[in-house]
Amino acid sequence: MNTFADKQTLEDLNLTGKYKPGSVFSLFNKVQTRGGEKLLEEMFRTPLLNADEINRRSGLFLYFSKTPYVFPFQGSAFAFVEDYLCSGGQGSLLSTLVYLARKRVMFAVTKDEGFVQLREGIQASITFLRTCRTFIDGFDVKDPGNPFISEILDARAILHDTRLAGILGGGDLNSLVKLASVHHLLTYTMQKEMEQLLSTLHQLDLFIAVGKVAAQQGFSFAQAMPEQEYIFHATNLRHPSLEKAVGNAITTDRYRNVVFLTGANMAGKSTFMKSFGVALYLGHMGFPVAANDMVFSVREGLYSSINVPDDLAQGYSHFYAEVQRVKLIADEVSNSRSLVVIFDELFKGTNVKDAYEATLSVTAAFAEYRNCIFIISTHIVEVGEALRETNNLQFTYLPTIMEGNTPRYTYQLREGISSDRHGMMIIEQEGILEMIRR
Amino acid sequence: MRFTTDQQTLDDLRLFGKGGDGSIYQQFNRTATRGGAAILEEWFRYPLSDERHINERSGIIRYFSGTGQAFPLRPELFDQIEQYLANQDERSRLTGREQSLKDRMSGLIAEDSEYKTIHQGVVALVEVVHVLRGIDLGVPAEKEGFETLLAEPVFVELSQLPFKGKLPYEKVVAHDTQLRFRHRDSVRRLLQRIYVLDVYISVATVARQRGFAFAEAVPKGRLFLELKGLYHPGVPNAVSNDLTITPESNIIFLTGANMAGKSTFMKSLGIAMFLAHMGMPVPASSMVFSVQDAIYTTINLSDNLNAGASHFYAEVLRVKKVARELSLGKSLFVIFDELFRGTNVKDAYEATVAVTSAFAGHKDSIFVISTHIIEAGDVLKERHDNIYFTYLPTRMQGTKPIYTYTLEKGITADRHGMIIINNEGILERLKSGKPKITKNRLV
Numbered sequence: 078m079n080t081f082a083d084k085q086t087l088e089d090l091n092l093t094g095k096y097k098p099g100s101v102f103s104l105f106n107k108v109q110t111r112g113g114e115k116l117l118e119e120m121f122r123t124p125l126l127n128a129d130e131i132n133r134r135s136g137l138f139l140y141f142s143k144t145p146y147v148f149p150f151q152g153s154a155f156a157f158v159e160d161y162l163c164s165g166g167q168g169s170l171l172s173t174l175v176y177l178a179r180k181r182v183m184f185a186v187t188k189d190e191g192f193v194q195l196r197e198g199i200q201a202s203i204t205f206l207r208t209c210r211t212f213i214d215g216f217d218v219k220d221p222g223n224p225f226i227s228e229i230l231d232a233r234a235i236l237h238d239t240r241l242a243g244i245l246g247g248g249d250l251n252s253l254v255k256l257a258s259v260h261h262l263l264t265y266t267m268q269k270e271m272e273q274l275l276s277t278l279h280q281l282d283l284f285i286a287v288g289k290v291a292a293q294q295g296f297s298f299a300q301a302m303p304e305q306e307y308i309f310h311a312t313n314l315r316h317p318s319l320e321k322a323v324g325n326a327i328t329t330d331r332y333r334n335v336v337f338l339t340g341a342n343m344a345g346k347s348t349f350m351k352s353f354g355v356a357l358y359l360g361h362m363g364f365p366v367a368a369n370d371m372v373f374s375v376r377e378g379l380y381s382s383i384n385v386p387d388d389l390a391q392g393y394s395h396f397y398a399e400v401q402r403v404k405l406i407a408d409e410v411s412n413s414r415s416l417v418v419i420f421d422e423l424f425k426g427t428n429v430k431d432a433y434e435a436t437l438s439v440t441a442a443f444a445e446y447r448n449c450i451f452i453i454s455t456h457i458v459e460v461g462e463a464l465r466e467t468n469n470l471q472f473t474y475l476p477t478i479m480e481g482n483t484p485r486y487t488y489q490l491r492e493g494i495s496s497d498r499h500g501m502m503i504i505e506q507e508g509i510l511e512m513i514r515r
Numbered sequence: 516m517r518f519t520t521d522q523q524t525l526d527d528l529r530l531f532g533k534g535g536d537g538s539i540y541q542q543f544n545r546t547a548t549r550g551g552a553a554i555l556e557e558w559f560r561y562p563l564s565d566e567r568h569i570n571e572r573s574g575i576i577r578y579f580s581g582t583g584q585a586f587p588l589r590p591e592l593f594d595q596i597e598q599y600l601a602n603q604d605e606r607s608r609l610t611g612r613e614q615s616l617k618d619r620m621s622g623l624i625a626e627d628s629e630y631k632t633i634h635q636g637v638v639a640l641v642e643v644v645h646v647l648r649g650i651d652l653g654v655p656a657e658k659e660g661f662e663t664l665l666a667e668p669v670f671v672e673l674s675q676l677p678f679k680g681k682l683p684y685e686k687v688v689a690h691d692t693q694l695r696f697r698h699r700d701s702v703r704r705l706l707q708r709i710y711v712l713d714v715y716i717s718v719a720t721v722a723r724q725r726g727f728a729f730a731e732a733v734p735k736g737r738l739f740l741e742l743k744g745l746y747h748p749g750v751p752n753a754v755s756n757d758l759t760i761t762p763e764s765n766i767i768f769l770t771g772a773n774m775a776g777k778s779t780f781m782k783s784l785g786i787a788m789f790l791a792h793m794g795m796p797v798p799a800s801s802m803v804f805s806v807q808d809a810i811y812t813t814i815n816l817s818d819n820l821n822a823g824a825s826h827f828y829a830e831v832l833r834v835k836k837v838a839r840e841l842s843l844g845k846s847l848f849v850i851f852d853e854l855f856r857g858t859n860v861k862d863a864y865e866a867t868v869a870v871t872s873a874f875a876g877h878k879d880s881i882f883v884i885s886t887h888i889i890e891a892g893d894v895l896k897e898r899h900d901n902i903y904f905t906y907l908p909t910r911m912q913g914t915k916p917i918y919t920y921t922l923e924k925g926i927t928a929d930r931h932g933m934i935i936i937n938n939e940g941i942l943e944r945l946k947s948g949k950p951k952i953t954k955n956r957l958v
Contacts, residue, residue: 204875307952331952342858384826395853397774400935407941411948422826423857424932430934440934442945445951456858499670500855500862503831504869512838513873 081124081361082379085402089383089419090354093121099318101355105364107286110159112279116309117287128375131301134363136264137224141288141300142365148285149212150205150278153282158205158244161198162271166264173261177253199250199259207245209274210236225284232277235270287364294363299356299373304415306374307331307448309357316352317359317367323366323488325349331447333471335440337461338454340475341497346454347383349475350419353452354381357417374415377452380406381419396427403439415448422454429457436460444469461494482506518562518792519809523833527814527850528785529749530559538748539786543721543795550597550706551713558714566732566806571656574795577729578654579719580796586716587650588709592639598637600695600702602629608696609633609688630687637690638682642738643709644673657712665949667674669698690915718795727796730787731803735846738762738879740788745838747783754920755800756780762878764903766871768892769885770906772926774935776920777885778814780907781850784883785812788848807881811837812850816857826857834870846879854884867891875899892926 079087087093094100095118102121108114125131167173177195184192213232220226235241240262250256263271273385290296294317302308306478313324323345329336356366357406360373382402385395406418424432431480436453443451444467455461474495478485483506484499504510525531530539540559546552563569607629648665652658673690676682682690694702721727725748733739736798739761746753754776760767771777787797791804812834816826837849854870855863867884868891874882878901886892895902906927910917916934936942 342862347826395778395856396932397935400939400941403936404939404941404944411944413949413951415951422857427932428889434933435936438933438942442942445945446948446950448950457531470597498862500827500858501865501869503828504834504866505836507831509831509835509838510869510873512835512842513870514876515842 079122079124080378081126082358085385085480086354086379086381086471089381090351090358092358093118101317101359104317105290107290108282109148109150110155110279110282110287111152112159112275113282113286116279116283118363119501120362124358125363126361126375126377127410128273128301128303131361133224133361135298135301135365137284138287138291138363138365138459140222140224141284142291142298144288144302145283146215146281148282149208150282154201154205155278158201159200159275161195161202162263162268162275164198164264166261166266166268168265170258170261170323173265174254174257177257177260181253195260196250196256199256199263202263203244203259206236206241209278210245225280228277228280232274235267235274238267238270240267291365294365294367296367297371299368299371301360301363301365302372304373304375304377304448307334307415309373309417309450311356311366311368311371311373311412312367314356314371316348316350317355319348321369322348322352325352325488325490327473327490329352329450331469332448333469334447334454335444335467335470335493336450337440337464337470337472338452338474339456339458339461339472339495340454341477341484341486341495341499342482342503343499344475344477344495344497346475347421348488348492349453350381350383350421350452352380354417354419376417377414378409378411378416379419380416382406382423383419383421396424399424407443410443410446410449413448417450418443420453422456425456433457433459437462437463440464442468457499458494458496518762518807519817520562520789521811521817521836524785524789524810524812527812528782528789529754530786530789539748539790542748545717546710546713547586547588547717548593548710548713550593550710551717554710555714555718556825558793558795562789563794564792564806564808566734566738568728569732569794569806571791573729573732573796575654575657575715576719576722576794576796580723580729582653583723584653584716584719586713587646588643591916592643593706594707595632595635595639596643596702596706599632599639600699602632602695604909605696607633609684609691614868618886633691633695634682634687636677637687637694640694641673641676641682642678643668643705645678648674652712653756657715658833660708664701664708667698667701669693670705712862722796724861725798728799728801730791730797730799732791732794733805735801735808738846738881739803739805739882741801741803742784742787742799743802745783745787745802746798747779748786748798750779753779753783753798754929755923756920758784758922760881760903765878765881765899766899766902767883768871768877768895768902768926769883769906770887770889770892771885772909772916772918772932773928774916775907775909775918776909778852779920780922781812781814781852781883781885785810785848807848808845809840810841811840812852813854814850814852827855827862828857830855830857838873841874841877841880847877848881848882849874852885854886856887864888864891871895871902872898875901883904885957889928896926 091097092101094102104119108117144230167176180192180195183189213229213236216229218230232482244259308330310328312326315322315324315326338346356371357373357379359366360371382399385398385402407414424435424475436455436457440453447469461472472492472494473490474493476487476491476495477497477499478487483501544552544555546555566672579614643663647661738761742758744755746755769777787799787802788810790797791802816829816833840847855866867886867888871884892904904926905922905924908923
């Protein structure tokens with residue numbers, strides 16, 4: 078259960094979802110192993126709520142983003158060996174021998190493939206363990222900066238276990254007795270060790286994959302601070318899924334905890350808000366973020382209201398659905414939870430007079446909670462004018478530059494309030510009215 | 516040419532549900548056979564576009580709805596027949612030669628499953644033919660269709676076999692060759708007819724149980740729509756409304772407070788139009804409509820960051836799509852719920868006036884437009900005489916808004932956004948909470 082962000086937020090920010098195009102999860106899902114993917118899913122499901130834990134984990138990813146280690150296995154080959162090693166063995170060498178002998182006979186009589194598969198599993202596992210040993214031996218055991226060193230030393234000990242020496246050294250597997258003894262060793266005698274080894278590999282797979290994404294995309298690592306600092310700071314903050322995304326700097330603290338964002342349609346308001354939300358979420362996972370110099374206080378949750386759908390089944394109009402969303406967040410905030418809240422175009426599903434009154438009163442009431450960050454975008458510039466005197470608001474806008482009749486967007490935050498609007502211009506550019514009149 | 520639509524419209528009207536809960540298709544899908552369900556889905560995918568076909572289909576459903584005819588065949592017969600027909604392997608064809616000793620032996624030990632399937636299929640077809648010959652469907656077109664098919668020798672021969680019970684091996688051999696290979700197409704045609712019959716009857720049953728009406732289609736040409744007692748089939752105790760649309764009133768300008776029921780009304784209108792173009796019964800007490808070329812709705816539009824489109828731009832593209840269809844000379848049925856809600860009110864005002872004005876020039880299409888921007892209505896009223904202004908009212912009882920869900924003529928100035936927010940107690944809650952850090956402690 079994700080207590081940090083609810084379903085609406087995850088969808089607004091397109092965070093999770095293995096098969097969703099452009100999801101943040103799929104951006105990082107470059108792992109080879111199923112175990113690695115499970116770990117990744119788990120981390121996306123449960124962001125950390127403690128600064129030390131976050132920094133410890135981001136330290137791991139940071140280390141692997143800077144080192145050239147390559148995970149030496151392909152997903153399908155790994156899965157094959159994993160299935161074999163976890164298939165479970167027989168209690169004694171003798172029963173293993175009987176088990177194999179029976180399979181061998183079945184193969185001769187009925188062409189049962191079980192024996193062939195078993196033999197292939199054993200052979201693949203030996204190759205696997207050899208590759209593994211080379212891989213693990215490649216780590217510098219004296220590297221004081223390696224935060225994963227104790228697990229690597231454990232893996233090293235397993236791979237250099239004398240019981241494995243004979244198998245990994247070579248030798249044929251032609252005799253049934255020999256085959257049985259290897260099978261018994263791998264799936265029974267050393268079963269615990271094999272499981273431990275696989276688990277270490279899953280983690281290495283994930284660390285290397287995430288580290289590589291960070292290095293390739295130019296992501297950096299955020300520093301988590303205790304909640305009581307109530308700070309957020311980042312430069313070059315951008316959307317991780319967009320190519321050529323423009324970066325922005327933003328700082329909030331208890332004296333400036335409300336960001337009031339204006340700008341024309343298409344100027345990039347929603348994208349900026351999503352970038353902020355995604356960076357904050359990834360930061361709480363200890364993951365690399367699409368930003369520089371990011372420092373943030375740990376919060377208790379992230380709530381966004383960007384694409385709230387109506388719900389006819391429950392009798393909710395778009396407006397009412399939004400009101401319910403605001404109410405939910407108001408409950409959480411007034412229960413002393415320290416949250417980050419993103420409201421994109423609140424109350425656009427109503428008439429302008431109501432939208433003005435509602436945005437104004439709700440923004441003013443939320444702003445009192447200085448332990449929370451609020452990012453609020455709106456087209457109703459008059460709300461900004463009315464809130465000018467509230468000293469913990471910072472007014473920013475995304476500008477539009479007109480070049481003749483063509484609007485150009487810089488996607489770069491400026492201080493102030495913008496009354497830019499280009500709705501009719503966009504309609505004219507699309508040639509819609511002429512098309513209808515034709 | 517088909518009556519066309521798109522995914523956005525299918526989603527808006529919930530014609531096909533995700534997970535099958537409460538979609539319009541699910542509400543109608545009571546077919547006995549799987550083949551029937553597939554045909555019903557095809558009807559939904561490809562509505563009709565000429566009034567003759569529409570009236571023919573709805574006439575048949577109406578007839579069955581009147582007679583209360585139940586589907587006359589056991590549904591499991593069709594699983595058996597389909598399984599039987601699925602095997603097209605020539606080698607599985609039964610031959611007339613005497614069964615070899617080996618065959619008999621294996622037949623003794625375990626019944627040959629392949630033969631069992633074949634036998635079951637033939638017996639099922641015998642039952643189907645017997646039952647069909649014994650009933651009178653009443654509808655001339657259907658009756659003749661079945662009679663012509665059943666008069667084919669392959670089916671006549673089947674009808675001479677005993678109704679029920681095991682068939683001797685030689686008989687199965689003879690009929691298997693006929694049914695599964697030589698006259699396979701005839702068998703398929705028969706099944707297809709039965710599946711369609713299944714749809715007719717199951718839809719008729721739904722119509723009768725729910726009191727749906729049958730729409731009458733009139734030819735393209737002069738725009739006409741008359742709906743009485745229209746309601747949303749997915750809303751319990753839905754309130755119904757009447758509406759008449761002619762070229763003198765082909766733009767419906769709908770206003771009303773939040774929650775007054777604008778979206779629901781528009782959806783029910785869209786659903787009725789869509790169903791009517793399929794020849795299906797509609798959730799209304801009566802409906803007459805001139806056939807249109809296409810239906811496009813824009814009710815729940817979401818932005819698409821990956822395509823680089825804001826909500827407003829998504830709306831603009833949607834309007835552009837409709838504009839392109841209009842410029843091709845098509846007659847459309849169009850719904851825009853909260854047109855241009857993705858932008859600021861000043862842009863929305865200008866854009867609503869400009870676009871609605873341009874639409875007003877197309878008198879062979881129907882446009883249903885809802886908006887909060889009542890000022891746009893005042894201007895449009897001056898400029899055009901083919902706009903019908905209607906609203907869904909809100910009555911205040913003290914501080915509580917009551918909704919009638921009944922259309923009234925005119926433009927409303929109801930605003931209850933703040934009342935809803937106050938009723939939910941959001942501001943009080945925020946004011947009564949204790950922030951972890953307060954202004955005072957900052958100083």
